[in-house]
Amino acid sequence: DAGITQSPRYKITETGRQVTLMCHQTWSHSYMFWYRQDLGHGLRLIYYSAAADITDKGEVPDGYVVSRSKTENFPLTLESATRSQTSVYFCASSELMGLQVTQYFGPGTRLLVL
């Protein structure tokens, strides 16, 4: 199906474990983004990527690692999960340079760290 997908949709893990959240888009958009949504904070940018092999930090990057070996995929890894990383994670993509364009969001991954 065309669009942007995330997997898994729900994940429960334990403190200290490594977790990878997947994001896949079929539009060949250049830009991809990872956000986390927490009550009272709205959406906060974790990392973004302008193209394959180009990534940059957002507002809250600590504890996260990203990679972009292919244009269509943008996985987010929590190397050693902490309870504070319990959140809803959204992946997004956009076709044009910069952030003054519409972003298309995936359905989200709800992560619980015990």
Next chain:
Amino acid sequence: DQQVKQNSPSLSVQEGRISILNCDYTNSMFDYFLWYKKYPAEGPTFLISISSIKDKNEDGRFTVFLNKSAKHLSLHIVPSQPGDSAVYFCAASADNDMRFGAGTRLTVKP
């Protein structure tokens, strides 16, 4: 440090009436503003945007107003419909920085 604030976590209006959602920002470098709508268990979807060179942008029932001097924007929905019930996020961007507000949950009662 929340640079974009939506001070009303929730808003309830009657069907057919006007909904007004407000957003304030602190960074004068923001030059592009967007509203996103989010239903439960779905990702946000783009609704409407406005550039800082304008003070109003209209799209059907949705109008966004920007007051740069007050660093304030608002989203008007007229007339409100039950299907508009969702969480609305405002966002502000400058260069490669985008910040979102915490969201306002709108409930439109039939």
